[in-house]
Amino acid sequence: MSAAARFDRGHTDDLMSFLAASPTPYHAVANAAERLEKAGFRQVAETDAWDGTSGGKYVLRGGAIVAWYVPEGAAAHTPFRVVGAHTDSPNLRVKPRPDTGAHGWRQIAVEIYGGPLMNSWLDRDLGLAGRLSLRDGTTRLVDVDRPLLRVPQLAIHMDRNVSADGLKLDKQRHLQPVWGLGDTVRDGDLIAFLEDEAGLARGEVTGWDLMTHSVEPPAYLGRDRELVAGPRMDNLLSVHAGTAALAAVATSGGELPYLPVLAAFDHEETGSQSDTGADGPLLGSVLERSVFARGGTYEDRARAFAGTVCLSSDTGHAVHPNYAERHDPTHHPRVNGGPILKVNVNNRYATDGSGRAVFAAACEKAGVPFQTFVSNNSMPCGTTIGPITAARHGISTVDIGVAILSMHSARELCGAEDPHLLANALGAFLQP
Template structure:
């Protein structure tokens, strides 16, 4: 008998809260950890010795979180079921010397992170969020969630060609936001302002990882409110769904034949090569330590990995009504028609036929429809953490996600049902 769905429209309402509370990867993993704590998970430190106790645990490292639940009856060679995602989104990030300005305008020097749609950051009220490193070696999250910065667009009167030739932006010269007036631009002004915001002594902040975000909150859109517009859905939509699914199976009381895992990495948008990225050692190290903490050997580790499956969940492209020719003519994913299975024979996605069967079985169990995405042959597709995870750990991996429009914009768009359809499919997958 089909498992009753765990999530409904309330899941999408909660996604909106999650997006608002997660303006940076550091905030996203803190928000995910808070939800897992409520489901009985506890944080473990990488510097401590781990035990093999049952229940939910998680590791935080920077903007990444790995969480897992060891059920009754688990052995050292019990395979894992992993939902993989990433916490970062393209945006504008503050440089090491943040204070700049010209011609009476005070500005903040920013660097382009990932591949944002640059025009979407123009003339938008921006906040500032991220992580501050303090003199005593600790860190603090900061979130100035009010109009603080703005990247002003050039008036059409000074660029008449923009309507005929399109907008052309130089990443160095045209994307530096303003945040005040004045000719005296002193080093330390922005950091001093953030110290005041947090009530910290002057000079306490010695390092920072800061980024801009649109302060406009997520909202339902359309006559019947059947669409959802919001920031960072690529890929916090998947992080939220994976967190909700893991918490659900951990508290269900059901027997679990696998160990369910959430792996949400940072730095996917710039290649995943970091200590918190999917191409780093974090996931493999956590899974191995989990096996060894339960008394396992290298042989147990090999057996567990051989039976493990990962769903790499990331947003994909819904067919665009104004640019349908950019899509494959026989694969047109639609909003609110269920999650998409991503396929690319050149291994930009990790899905193969056996992986398709795993995802199809989960969707059937959950009563969730799914679609397939394949790129137009003339337009090379992007990639995900999927191929990286498969190659680095020897784990069978399947690429899936939710179809959206305006990917990499400061504000993206999806169907309002798709987030909870994805979450229900992830529950069925983690249940095995």
């Protein structure tokens, strides 16, 4: 019997459900909040005064969530253990004036968000989802999870050299999806359609944050179903694992020398500089208010932050069988080999030797193997919320994640065992 056959797939099954139900950051944090509510967490409003009572609490702001658990009798200077992640993924997002078209085709005007593998969005059935802002000041989530849009690729007969020279896409001209036929472009058609889909009256929507998504559901792949193919693994895989770990720790009843925290931010793919991004004040504000709500002083806040450690959990690169030369020759992370520790001496990742020791201890406690990723010296390294979190809040931060293929594609690929291994390691980190 193979290792995959012995593997309990419950966590990965739940991850696939989470991915399918979370086509946008707004849906992702709503689903994470729902899971935390079942574990006894309650939402607190940033505009309210906070109390210092024990238990699980969370804040929602747009596409970001910060959740934390206060053990009974926790001192104001108690340090935090933070799992950091991000909720956004590269995709095509709807422009302010979405209704367009030409030559008898009705189209939707989109803008490129982040750094997607643009060819992966071609000839793929797309749905539309996001957040609608209403006239009364409230918001409503919407998800049209059926084939609605498509970006058709040019036939090879009209681009004879595409196979030899490679596909070249103009972001403005070549990526506007079609969604119907008609010679007349009518402003307001898309929003009127979404108002109908959401059960709203015409004219009720006055603002929107909308994005496309592949409607093909996540699926096990391979002879032994050792792999999982699906959308938005970068980085909802980490959001899901962090949510599961925090909920498990909060309901375990064990002693906690730290306050466990989940911080899932938006806008990592575009630099994190927003009120819901890791380079904004959200995490620091929540942690400080937690200290002060328990009667702490600025000195207690400083002591708590000095002892705090954050695991920045984001997907990384598994060795690619067709492009092994692009990887560092001595670091070849494999899928189903356990989470990866990400290292870069130029601080594109925040990991240092002491951080490695913290992560190694968590993996050892959980009985989870881990691997190390470092980039090929000839190629620039990507980055994460890790260095941002370390620099902005002055807290020790370690970059980790799960090794995947097809990062930034509309459909990515990971090992079926790795999500559960990551969640176990995060749980051991939150409850050392």
